[in-house]
Amino acid sequence: MTTVATPLLGCDFSSTPTRRKPIVLALGHETRGRVVLERLEKIESLQGFADWLAQPREWIGGFDFPFGLPRELVEHLGWPLAWRECMDHYAKLSRAEIRDTFAAFCNARPAGSKFAHRAFDKLAGSSPSMKWVNPPVAYMLHAALPLLLAAGVHIPGLHEGDTARVALEAYPGLLAREVLGRRSYKSDDKAKQTPDRLIARKDLLTALEIGQTRLDLRLKLTHAQRDALVHDASGDSLDAVLCLVQAAWAQRHGAPRYGLPDHLDPLEGWIISA
Numbered sequence: 402m403t404t405v406a407t408p409l410l411g412c413d414f415s416s417t418p419t420r421r422k423p424i425v426l427a428l429g430h431e432t433r434g435r436v437v438l439e440r441l442e443k444i445e446s447l448q449g450f451a452d453w454l455a456q457p458r459e460w461i462g463g464f465d466f467p468f469g470l471p472r473e474l475v476e477h478l479g480w481p482l483a484w485r486e487c488m489d490h491y492a493k494l495s496r497a498e499i500r501d502t503f504a505a506f507c508n509a510r511p512a513g514s515k516f517a518h519r520a521f522d523k524l525a526g527s528s529p530s531m532k533w534v535n536p537p538v539a540y541m542l543h544a545a546l547p548l549l550l551a552a553g554v555h556i557p558g559l560h561e562g563d564t565a566r567v568a569l570e571a572y573p574g575l576l577a578r579e580v581l582g583r584r585s586y587k588s589d590d591k592a593k594q595t596p597d598r599l600i601a602r603k604d605l606l607t608a609l610e611i612g613q614t615r616l617d618l619r620l621k622l623t624h625a626q627r628d629a630l631v632h633d634a635s636g637d638s639l640d641a642v643l644c645l646v647q648a649a650w651a652q653r654h655g656a657p658r659y660g661l662p663d664h665l666d667p668l669e670g671w672i673i674s675a
Contacts, residue, residue: 406430407652410462411571411644413637416537416544420445422589426453427641431649434612437621438645441629441638447544454552454566461659463571463648464549465640466541467530468559469670471517474506474531484559484668485550492547499539503531520666525575525675557658558665569651569659572672573643579615580608587636594634602631602639609646616650616674647673 411427418424423443430437444450469484470491481487494502507515516529533539555562557569577586586601588594606627612619620642622630630639651673654660665671 406432408458408460409436409645409648409652410460411641411646411648412462412464413573413641413644414464414466414541414545415637416466416540418445418447418450422635422637424450425637425641427638427645429645429649431618431652434617435619435621436646436649438626438642441626441641447548450545451548451551454548454554457565459565461567461569461648461652463569463644463651463673464545465571465573465644466545467519467527467538467670468542468546468556468568468570469519469666469668470530470542471519472666472668474503474517475668477506477517478502482668484670487668488546488550491543494543496533496540496543499543500533503533503539506531519669521669521671521675525572525672526578527572527574527672527675556670557656558661559667559670564656567651567656567659569648569661569673570670571644571647572675573640573647575672575675576614576616576643576647577605580605580613587634587639589635591634598634599631602636605639606630609642614646616646618646618649618653620646650674 413425423445426442429439518529554566554568555564584601609620651659
């Protein structure tokens with residue numbers, strides 16, 4: 402009797418997706434320590450992403466956007482301290498209100514500690530989830546999290562939902578930095594899409610293919626897939642694949658925690674494999 406591998410996905414998210422800058426999904430599965438990339442899907446609208454999430458199918462996914470805000474920030478603003486109520490409150494705000502509220506918080510703080518951080522940000526090297534520029538992760542949270550909730554997916558440690566569709570916060574930079582250190586491998590700016598970044602993408606893929614990371618997984622690509630990932634200078638496709646590998650790591654840890662720590666803050670969440 403053959404066991405069918407659970408479908409996995411990695412998502413590189415854009416809060417304002419377009420044809421030029423779509424949401425990228427890397428779809429695949431893991432078998433005996435090999436993460437097989439089956440295909441990439443590109444979604445050009447938030448409605449298209451919502452429709453995809455809502456489809457009744459099984460998957461475990463790593464999503465490259467924050468799933469929560471820093472507790473320090475939420476407490477300071479007097480927002481609800483229960484995660485679902487906090488997210489519902491946040492979803493009702495406009496982007497302008499978010500920017501003005503967070504800017505006022507930062508402006509009242511000393512240089513060097515303007516932003517509030519989640520407990521694991523330093524560990525993962527991730528941007529604070531209240532950051533509204535470079536990258537605008539606060540807007541990504543605002544755009545994406547309500548779509549996960551509307552789709553009824555299960556978010557371990559934060560929200561009970563349909564356990565056939567498991568959504569976890571991933572961060573491609575965590576895995577990329579393990580291999581490349583501080584070397585940059587991507588840029589949306591054409592002038593910065595340099596030969597050095599191209600070489601970095603090749604080096605990163607080679608390390609993933611031979612399993613040279615602490616996740617103890619090997620990425621399986623076709624020659625055409627490898628070429629496509631190398632030549633996407635924006636790095637969006639590669640970031641989706643990095644999230645796919647993190648989703649595979651979570652799957653191997655299994656339900657109910659998927660590798661999330663017992664001390665996870667139920668307001669802030671956690672990045673898988675951090």
